[in-house]
Amino acid sequence: MKMGILLLLSLLLSLLLSLLVSGCAQHQSDLNRPTAWLKPGVRVTLPAPGISPAFQQQQLLTGHAKGKTQSLLVLLSADSQQLSLAGLSSLGIRLFRVTYDKNGIHTQQMMALPEMPPASQVLADVMLSHWPISAWQPQLPRGWTLTDIDDRRELRDPAGKVVTLIRYLQSGELREPISIDQRAFGYQIQIQHLDASS
Numbered sequence: 001m002k003m004g005i006l007l008l009l010s011l012l013l014s015l016l017l018s019l020l021v022s023g024c025a026q027h028q029s030d031l032n033r034p035t036a037w038l039k040p041g042v043r044v045t046l047p048a049p050g051i052s053p054a055f056q057q058q059q060l061l062t063g064h065a066k067g068k069t070q071s072l073l074v075l076l077s078a079d080s081q082q083l084s085l086a087g088l089s090s091l092g093i094r095l096f097r098v099t100y101d102k103n104g105i106h107t108q109q110m111m112a113l114p115e116m117p118p119a120s121q122v123l124a125d126v127m128l129s130h131w132p133i134s135a136w137q138p139q140l141p142r143g144w145t146l147t148d149i150d151d152r153r154e155l156r157d158p159a160g161k162v163v164t165l166i167r168y169l170q171s172g173e174l175r176e177p178i179s180i181d182q183r184a185f186g187y188q189i190q191i192q193h194l195d196a197s198s
Helices: 003-024 124-131 133-139
Strands: 035-039 042-045 054-065 068-078 081-088 092-102 105-111 145-149 152-156 164-171 174-182 187-197
Touching: 003 068, 003 174, 035 124, 081 124, 092 124, 105 124, 124 164, 133 145, 152 187
Parallel strands: none
Antiparallel strands: 035 042, 054 068, 054 187, 068 081, 081 092, 092 105, 145 152, 152 164, 164 174, 174 187
16 A cells, blocks of 8 residues: 555656656746647647635545556645645645645655656646536647536547546536546546535
């Protein structure tokens, strides 16, 4: 279990490192806006980091990829100025923190990690599942669509193929993501909400 958490943690940090590197290659107007892959060969600039109303959530993320399953406890918080994601050990000790604000992405790493494989999805997945479609629409490449249908959100490519499928649990006015199926890169994330406030 400990090695599983370290592996997922290393994946998360490598994703964020990739976002930092990709951010350097953007146009001057998007200098502080990171990019992520929607699918191989297709990049998107992330929306602005602010969201309203603000929220804080404690989540247990369970990732499934290539026949392996890994879990990680995270604290997710977002307000009108920034998005913050912190990874915790099973004892509640902070392992890392990533903040995305108007100045870009800032990372804090509290422990040495094993070799980090390349990727760039963490912030994109968080924002795809929480940010309104109106924030994403101007960012999507031509022909791409993001739509809400009942208890799910679908990101489709120009050919109409579902690239990312996000499922939600609706409880009154509260709509929380419970799973992300990223089909282009072949991974799934189950989201268990341990504590939430808005």
